[in-house]
Amino acid sequence: MLIEFERILVLALHDERPAERLAELVAAAGARLDADERARLSAIGADGLRVASLVVRKLRLERLLAGDADLRARCEADPAAFTESFRRYAASVPPTFDFPAEEARAFRAFVGAG
């Protein structure tokens, strides 16, 4: 199924270990992937997947910062601490937000809850 193919690719790209995550997801997909889809996902080069994952996660961070001026200021004041908070957030909260304000609200809720 194309939708499952796409869902697996998105989940892998948002992971800090994209190649390992992709392999896990393909193995767990069972009949939701046909043989052709399984072969295409399994043939993806690890280097390209790694760079694509870095780009995807960077764009998620940029979207979050675009949604809240105060969060942007906090990131500029202490990039290392903010990046670590973002890593925990990205690992815990699924990427379901199209717009910056939504992502920023979800991050604030996560940090507040944590």
Place this chain on the structure above:
Amino acid sequence: MTRPLLGLTLLPHREHLAAMARVIEDDAEFFEITPETLWDEHLEPSAAHATILDIVERSGRPVVGHGINLSPGTPGEDARADRHLSAITREHAAFGFRWYSEHLGFTTAGGLVAALPLPLPPTEETLRTVADRVASLARIVPDVALENQAALVALGDPSKEPAFLNDVCAAARCGLLLDLHNAYTNCRNFGLQLDDWLAALDLSRVMEIHVSGGSESNPAWLASRRVFRLDSHDGDVPAEVWRALDSVLPRCANLRGVVLERNEATIDDSNIAAFESEVRHLRAALC
């Protein structure tokens, strides 16, 4: 054949618009806008919407839409697509798009958001999915084009991408937005020759061309130290892309316009002169 028009992207970024003011006023023959950048999270017009609409109305120049988030390669999810198409309908009423383009890819799947358009596997299900979504879009803006993607991963034989683009445009009965930097990027990343890539493409489908620059990935990102080309729109247009433009222009019989793209955070007073030089280069190529 009439001469293709020179287009610039209108981005809702105050410093970018200020730095670009002269070329927007003097050089742009049409504008390209990305509706999603003018919406809030409810898909309603944001504060930037009025600014961009004012520039367009004062200029009296044509506008085309260039969407980034309809996700034409996502099967199902009709409620999301319908909300998006309703917003495009509203923007078409406001801007009067001459044509509308979308990235040939997917940005969402199963409620998950990818953050950028991702490539599609070249399969029959993909062709059907894209054709259905383009048909819905074409009921709003009749002339639709799909843009070839820059990719860091291949979901099939990369040398067959032009054939896949030909198949998609035929199945969806739409035009092609030929992004030359994306094609250059894929050729660099997958070891292909740009001339061969372009020779395999049905250039009669090309409705619009994008020209832009990019950057290289940091070798330290990978244990292999391999470097990938990135479609980051933050650098000068490579000489190979200019050469490709000169090569394809006489062969694109249905071409309407060429847009010089540049990211909003990368133009300011320090480098606007270099960008203006690229605008002059593009104008010379089109005349």
